Amino acid sequence: MTITLQIDGKEVKAESGVTVLEAARQAGVHIPTLCEHDRLMPYGVCRICCVEVEKKGRKRIVVSCGYPVENGLVVTTRSPRIDRIRKVLIELVAPTAMADGLLAGEMKKIATEYGADIHRFESRFTGKPIRCILCGKCVRYCDEVVGKQAIGFVGRGVDRRAVFFPEQARACLTCEACFNLCPTGKIAADTDFVVFDGFSVDDYSSGEL
Amino acid sequence: MTDMNDNRLSSAKQLETLRKTILSKRDAEKPIITVCTGTACQAYGSLEIYRRFVEELERQGVEGSVLETKSTGCHGFCEQGPVVVIFPREICYVRVQLDDVPEIVSTTVAGGDVIERLVYRDPNTQEAIPKESDIPFYKRQMRLVFGNNRYIDPREIDDYIALGGYAALSKALLRMTPGEVLEEIKESNLRGRGGGGFPAGLKWETTRDASTGSKYVIVNCDEGDPGAYMDRAIMEGNPHAVLEGLVIGAYAIGSHDGFVYVRQEYPIAYENTMNAIDQARDYGLLGSDILGSGFDFEVVVHRGAGAFVSGESTALMSAIEGKVGEPRMKYIRTAVSGVKGMPTCLNNVETWANVPLIIERGAGWFKSIGTEGSKGTKIFSLVGKVNNTGLVEVPMGMTLRQLIYDIGGGIPQGKKFKAVQTGGPSGGVLPEQYLDTPIDFDELTGLGSMMGSGGMVVMDEDTCMVDTARYFVSFCCDESCGQCIPCREGLRTLRDILTDICEGKGKGGDIEAIEDIAEVMEDASLCALGGTAANPVLTTLKYFRDEYEAHIKENRCPAEACKALTSYYVDPAKCSACMICLRACPTEAIHGEKGIVHWIDQEKCIKCTTCYEVCPTRFSAVRRLSGEPLPPPPAPGTKVTREKKR
Numbered sequence: 086m087t088i089t090l091q092i093d094g095k096e097v098k099a100e101s102g103v104t105v106l107e108a109a110r111q112a113g114v115h116i117p118t119l120c121e122h123d124r125l126m127p128y129g130v131c132r133i134c135c136v137e138v139e140k141k142g143r144k145r146i147v148v149s150c151g152y153p154v155e156n157g158l159v160v161t162t163r164s165p166r167i168d169r170i171r172k173v174l175i176e177l178v179a180p181t182a183m184a185d186g187l188l189a190g191e192m193k194k195i196a197t198e199y200g201a202d203i204h205r206f207e208s209r210f211t212g213k214p215i216r217c218i219l220c221g222k223c224v225r226y227c228d229e230v231v232g233k234q235a236i237g238f239v240g241r242g243v244d245r246r247a248v249f250f251p252e253q254a255r256a257c258l259t260c261e262a263c264f265n266l267c268p269t270g271k272i273a274a275d276t277d278f279v280v281f282d283g284f285s286v287d288d289y290s291s292g293e294l
Numbered sequence: 295m296t297d298m299n300d301n302r303l304s305s306a307k308q309l310e311t312l313r314k315t316i317l318s319k320r321d322a323e324k325p326i327i328t329v330c331t332g333t334a335c336q337a338y339g340s341l342e343i344y345r346r347f348v349e350e351l352e353r354q355g356v357e358g359s360v361l362e363t364k365s366t367g368c369h370g371f372c373e374q375g376p377v378v379v380i381f382p383r384e385i386c387y388v389r390v391q392l393d394d395v396p397e398i399v400s401t402t403v404a405g406g407d408v409i410e411r412l413v414y415r416d417p418n419t420q421e422a423i424p425k426e427s428d429i430p431f432y433k434r435q436m437r438l439v440f441g442n443n444r445y446i447d448p449r450e451i452d453d454y455i456a457l458g459g460y461a462a463l464s465k466a467l468l469r470m471t472p473g474e475v476l477e478e479i480k481e482s483n484l485r486g487r488g489g490g491g492f493p494a495g496l497k498w499e500t501t502r503d504a505s506t507g508s509k510y511v512i513v514n515c516d517e518g519d520p521g522a523y524m525d526r527a528i529m530e531g532n533p534h535a536v537l538e539g540l541v542i543g544a545y546a547i548g549s550h551d552g553f554v555y556v557r558q559e560y561p562i563a564y565e566n567t568m569n570a571i572d573q574a575r576d577y578g579l580l581g582s583d584i585l586g587s588g589f590d591f592e593v594v595v596h597r598g599a600g601a602f603v604s605g606e607s608t609a610l611m612s613a614i615e616g617k618v619g620e621p622r623m624k625y626i627r628t629a630v631s632g633v634k635g636m637p638t639c640l641n642n643v644e645t646w647a648n649v650p651l652i653i654e655r656g657a658g659w660f661k662s663i664g665t666e667g668s669k670g671t672k673i674f675s676l677v678g679k680v681n682n683t684g685l686v687e688v689p690m691g692m693t694l695r696q697l698i699y700d701i702g703g704g705i706p707q708g709k710k711f712k713a714v715q716t717g718g719p720s721g722g723v724l725p726e727q728y729l730d731t732p733i734d735f736d737e738l739t740g741l742g743s744m745m746g747s748g749g750m751v752v753m754d755e756d757t758c759m760v761d762t763a764r765y766f767v768s769f770c771c772d773e774s775c776g777q778c779i780p781c782r783e784g785l786r787t788l789r790d791i792l793t794d795i796c797e798g799k800g801k802g803g804d805i806e807a808i809e810d811i812a813e814v815m816e817d818a819s820l821c822a823l824g825g826t827a828a829n830p831v832l833t834t835l836k837y838f839r840d841e842y843e844a845h846i847k848e849n850r851c852p853a854e855a856c857k858a859l860t861s862y863y864v865d866p867a868k869c870s871a872c873m874i875c876l877r878a879c880p881t882e883a884i885h886g887e888k889g890i891v892h893w894i895d896q897e898k899c900i901k902c903t904t905c906y907e908v909c910p911t912r913f914s915a916v917r918r919l920s921g922e923p924l925p926p927p928p929a930p931g932t933k934v935t936r937e938k939k940r
């Protein structure tokens with residue numbers, strides 16, 4: 086069934102069942118994302134793709150990668166409130182995500198576009214820079230698409246980490262499917278070996294990504 | 295029907311006959327000795343006390359004069375445990391020790407006399423109060439949900455039935471249609487006791503009206519809020535009340551399968567629930583064709599891993615499905631798509647326990663209690679700097695002041711009240727000016743706090759509000775699942791900023807940064823943990839901004855509580871050189887001798903507050919200083935100058 090909604094003032098038609106993010110893309114409206122991938126189930130943890138939706142006069146913030154379209158829904162993808170959320174989210178995650186004081190890839194683009202001061206909370210940061218924002222793209226791709234569980238999450242709260250399970254490492258040597266998914270550029274290819282942040286599978290022992 | 299057996303009740307009449315039979319065996323004149331064996335009293339050894347009573351009655355040859363010795367669930371006055379109450383006179387003994395048992399048996403049970411020594415004394419008036427319901431802590435309460443705990447052995451379904459238990463189920467299944475039951479609950483405006491206060495009837499209706507096919511009902515007994523334990527007390531002490539409510543709800547909704555989700559750390563609640571389910575099934579109050587009504591319902595107990603976040607609805611349902619107990623996006627409500635994608639109605643323990651009361655006495659009765667928007671009672675765990683701590687059940691609309699002063703007996707040691715924290719890590723801190731606020735879902739939310747699950751922590755003048763905010767934020771740092779950026783990174787950054795402020799390392803711009811982060815957490819978090827985790831920070835900032843500023847700008851902690859900003863100092867003009875603090879100091883940081891004024895070596899002082907606490911109040915020579923320079927120590931050998939009071 087086709088329904089009609091409004092995105093940034095434009096009437097947009099979409100198939101019911103698709104998400105607001107998908108509908109926006111079809112309509113040529115760009116919404117930034119970090120944890121979304123078209124072959125993966127919506128996960129909704131980076132929160133960067135948040136938008137404002139209005140229904141029956143009630144406005145609220147939702148993440149567009151998970152929110153299903155509805156007839157008559159009014160969507161705003163940029164507003165001072167949305168822009169501020171995106172800016173502060175990047176500022177908050179930057180100290181964890183940076184490598185050598187720099188952000189890479191999609192993160193860097195979003196930081197520039199939303200005027201995030203990536204050093205804002207740096208002096209307060211007591212954690213360890215892990216060059217990882219826990220978007221779970223690698224974890225979920227490995228699980229959902231490749232059908233393996235060579236990478237997974239451990240720990241909770243501020244100690245949550247994505248780890249690579251060494252006992253599954255052999256599979257990674259020929260797979261390489263999670264390469265180039267990483268928004269911080271942590272996981273990359275290096276000739277025959279899967280390299281996690283400079284460590285090769287063979288000499289990687291602790292398992293922490 | 296495979297579970298046919300002799301005990302099955304298959305009509306309302308059979309249930310009523312059973313109740314009369316149970317009562318006829320009980321001589322109302324004979325004493326019943328009840329020993330509280332809730333988790334707190336058990337920790338004080340109440341199980342041994344219970345066993346000693348049984349032995350002692352036999353030893354003294356008076357077991358025939360006693361109807362029964364019962365181990366019950368929690369009565370609520372945990373601070374005074376172990377609690378023993380002897381009915382029908384309701385003689386209440388507090389802080390009972392094993393060695394008191396023979397005397398209680400000979401003097402009170404056999405002799406009928408009260409033992410003054412074991413009776414509760416009002417800390418303010420020193421008056422001895424032998425009767426349990428006369429104790430001020432209980433007197434102002436309205437114990438509708440919680441009150442039966444003291445009459446019931448939770449392992450005996452007959453105790454529950456004797457008090458009219460399962461009569462509401464019988465009424466619902468045999469005399470009401472599912473629609474009528476639903477209407478009654480909607481009409482009562484029962485709101486969820488687990489935190490959000492969502493109207494239970496509306497949630498039931500959504501689940502009922504969602505797609506056809508299997509539906510689930512769940513009891514949420516995860517209770518991860520630090521300091522709250524009313525759900526444990528109900529589940530341990532009166533599990534049948536919760537089960538009865540659950541079956542009634544399932545009937546209204548059209549569900550035949552339920553779960554009770556009990557956190558791992560509640561072994562007694564788990565055991566008592568399992569036992570209650572077996573007993574209820576034996577009587578045909580669970581299983582197929584309940585009470586001959588044709589309605590079938592089964593319930594399974596699921597033990598959770600005891601994480602705070604697992605109490606969140608989507609996380610709890612994932613855990614029940616056998617997955618990791620982490621929240622997920624829920625733009626389709628769990629009432630429509632919950633366990634295995636099926637409509638699922640989740641309610642809190644206390645919410646379910648209210649259901650039989652409403653069905654039995656009617657929505658009109660329930661609505662006569664409480665405020666316009668919040669009906670019935672609410673159980674709170676009253677803790678912190680208050681004389682009487684424990685579980686209290688009060689009608690909605692009672693003011694915070696009545697709860698803290700009339701029931702709680704006020705602040706100990708004549709200290710000044712500073713604030714009350716309601717709602718746990720999602721709630722907020724309210725200052726003195728709001729003490730006359732009626733307890734009500736919407737009133738508390740309006741002030742930036744919330745009812746939450748019912749935690750209530752009282753704080754006195756010695757509590758630092760920045761440190762309080764830091765405590766709750768640190769709790770959530772560990773208890774968040776860590777999936778989404780605003781919650782994980784927001785909490786971490788808030789914690790690090792608040793810790794810096796408490797340590798005198800706050801900077802200009804910190805308050806603005808806190809506000810920025812808090813707002814983004816509220817707007818953008820995946821679940822309500824992150825969405826509300828900044829409330830303790832926002833409310834302390836709203837009501838005690840000057841305390842934040844004092845820390846940041848003047849390096850001063852107004853409560854003189856933050857260690858890094860507070861020094862301990864012996865006032866030479868007041869010191870009597872009595873040696874008390876000197877001897878008590880664990881690091882030998884205090885110098886001096888008899889007749890020679892004491893002084894504290896700041897290098898060695900670990901700021902443990904011992905000297906401050908032990909210095910006799912008639913001297914009050916040890917002072918805490920914050921934000922002001924420390925006077926130099928007295929010249930060596932300075933003699934006492936203080937005039938001795940005659």
Ligand SMILES: Cc1cc2nc3c(=O)[nH]c(=O)nc-3n(C[C@H](O)[C@H](O)[C@H](O)COP(=O)(O)O)c2cc1C
Pocket residue numbers: 485486487488489490491492494514515516517518519602603604605606607608640641642643645646747821822823
């Ligand atoms: C982090 C978090 C923890 C929660 N913990 C509990 C809990 O321990 N017990 C509970 O009943 N509800 C808890 N809730 C609320 C539940 O998600 C849900 O709203 C509630 O169980 C519904 O029941 P009620 O409507 O009867 O209150 C929690 C919510 C959040 C966000």
